[in-house]
Amino acid sequence: MKTREQAIKYGLTFPDTYKDIPFHDPNWVLIRVKGSKKAFLWTYERNGYVNLNVKVNPEWRDFWRKTYKSVTPGYHQNKEHWNTIILDGSIPDKDIKQMIAESYDLVTDSPTKRIYEAVKQIPKGRVATYAQIARLAGNEKMSRAVGNALHNNPDPENIPCFRVVNAKGELPGNFAFGEGVQERLLKEDGIEVIDGKVDLEKYKWNM
Numbered sequence: 001m002k003t004r005e006q007a008i009k010y011g012l013t014f015p016d017t018y019k020d021i022p023f024h025d026p027n028w029v030l031i032r033v034k035g036s037k038k039a040f041l042w043t044y045e046r047n048g049y050v051n052l053n054v055k056v057n058p059e060w061r062d063f064w065r066k067t068y069k070s071v072t073p074g075y076h077q078n079k080e081h082w083n084t085i086i087l088d089g090s091i092p093d094k095d096i097k098q099m100i101a102e103s104y105d106l107v108t109d110s111p112t113k114r115i116y117e118a119v120k121q122i123p124k125g126r127v128a129t130y131a132q133i134a135r136l137a138g139n140e141k142m143s144r145a146v147g148n149a150l151h152n153n154p155d156p157e158n159i160p161c162f163r164v165v166n167a168k169g170e171l172p173g174n175f176a177f178g179e180g181v182q183e184r185l186l187k188e189d190g191i192e193v194i195d196g197k198v199d200l201e202k203y204k205w206n207m
Helices: 004-011 058-067 093-107 111-120 130-136 143-151 181-188
Strands: 017-020 029-033 039-046 049-055 071-073 082-086
Touching (some): 004 029, 004 039, 039 093, 049 093, 058 093, 111 130
Antiparallel strands (some): 017 029, 029 039, 039 049, 071 082
């Protein structure tokens, strides 16, 4: 990857993204996320090369900088959280794409997204409580947010919200999944449901 066009094209492959030229300067072209309008990919020319600014997890920041001389602290941005990628041909495409993808993931992180990722970890044959999922998603006080997220599950086939019950092991009721749906899915998982309730001592997921 050496050109701005290639970087922009790749950046636009991520969901809900768009191109923006915010400074009335065509040298700066950003790829943003719809809704939050946060930019995860900055493109510009500097010193004869196309440069990309990407957000980076501090745990990986120095790894990329040490691995490639053409990855430097973020130009004109917070150098703790941003790296600059100089497209001089020295960095393999797969690593450039990985850094862009990591930037997108960081910028689009949200409590709802973390909740769904936590629910995906519940193994078949086990249930988790709202509090467990809240804790795994990073904030044990957002049990209500867990409930809201699960009731608006965008991908039921891959996000098994039916495996989440309240602190007593009770199913939330038909309004969440439809009449009898959660109970049926739990039974298909091998989990016994008696009077709308699961035995947590027997089926609770020990994280």
